[in-house]
Amino acid sequence: xxxxxxxxxxxxxxxxxxxxxxxxxxxxxxxxxxxxxxxxxxxxxxxxxxxxxxxxxxxxxxxxxxxxxxxxxxxxxxxxxxxxxxxxxxxxxxxxxxxxxxxxxxxxxxxxxxxxxxxxxxxxxxxxxxxxxxxxxx
Amino acid sequence: xxxxxxxxxxxxxxxxxxxxxxxxxxxxxxxxxxxxxxxxxxxxxxxxxxxxxxxxxxxxxxxxxxxxxxxxxxxxxxxxxxxxxxxxxxxxxxxxxxxxxxxxxxxxxxxxxxxxxxxxxxxxxxxxxxxxxxx
Numbered sequence: 001x002x003x004x005x006x007x008x009x010x011x012x013x014x015x016x017x018x019x020x021x022x023x024x025x026x027x028x029x030x031x032x033x034x035x036x037x038x039x040x041x042x043x044x045x046x047x048x049x050x051x052x053x054x055x056x057x058x059x060x061x062x063x064x065x066x067x068x069x070x071x072x073x074x075x076x077x078x079x080x081x082x083x084x085x086x087x088x089x090x091x092x093x094x095x096x097x098x099x100x101x102x103x104x105x106x107x108x109x110x111x112x113x114x115x116x117x118x119x120x121x122x123x124x125x126x127x128x129x130x131x132x133x134x135x136x137x138x
Numbered sequence: 139x140x141x142x143x144x145x146x147x148x149x150x151x152x153x154x155x156x157x158x159x160x161x162x163x164x165x166x167x168x169x170x171x172x173x174x175x176x177x178x179x180x181x182x183x184x185x186x187x188x189x190x191x192x193x194x195x196x197x198x199x200x201x202x203x204x205x206x207x208x209x210x211x212x213x214x215x216x217x218x219x220x221x222x223x224x225x226x227x228x229x230x231x232x233x234x235x236x237x238x239x240x241x242x243x244x245x246x247x248x249x250x251x252x253x254x255x256x257x258x259x260x261x262x263x264x265x266x267x268x269x270x271x272x273x
Binding site: 081 | 164167170171172173174176178182183184185186189190191193194197204207208209210211212213214215216217218219
C-alpha cells in the first residue's frame, strides 16, 4: 500500500447494488432514447439471424445501472469527477434481471476506486471493470 | 446520414465536430428507459446519456460492419452537465488494426462546453469478428 492509500472499506462510501429487469420494451425504449436503433437490439430479421437468434440489450443500457448505483452513492460528484473503464463479457438477452455492483477497492489521494460488475440472475458476468470518483466536494 | 467506411479508417482520422445538448424531455425519456429515478436529472444530464449520444453520433458518421461488437468502454466525467447546455463532441480514431483476422478500432471522444472547456470524454473499442471482417 502506498502512502496515499487508505482502507477502502473504511473510507469509500458503500455503493448499494441496483437490480433491474431488462425486457424487450425497456430495450426498445432505450433504442429510441439513446438513440441507438441498431437492428440487433430490436425484434428484427437481423436479430433473428444473429448468432444469438434474438435481440440483445444495448451494452450501454446495462452499464447505465452501474452509473445509477454510483450516482446514488456519490450524487453529482459522480457526474463531475467519475471515471469508468469496463469490458463487456457476455451478451444480455432480454428478458433478464441485471444486478449492478460496485465494491470498494482502494482510496488514493481522495479518489475512491471500485470494482464494478453487472451479472444476470444466473450469475453470468455481463460486464466488469473499475469506476472511480473523487471524494469530498465536486 | 452517409457514413465513413469502417475499413478505410486510419489512426488519427477525425470526424466532423457536432453539437450536442439534451433537453429535459430527452433526459426524461432516457431515464425512463434505463429505469433510474433520481431528482438530479431534473436539472442535470446523466453522464452516460451524454456517452450514449456520442456513440449515436459515431454510428451516424461511421458505417459499422455487420457483426460489429462494442467490446470496451471508458469514460471520464470532468464536470456535471446541465439540461440544454450547449456542447460540442469531437471524435478521433485512436487506433484501427487487424488482429488474427478481426478488425479492432478505438474511438476517442472529447466533449467540450461553449467555452471550449472539457466536460467529459471517453474511448469506445469495437471489434468486427474475422468472419464478418472478411466478407
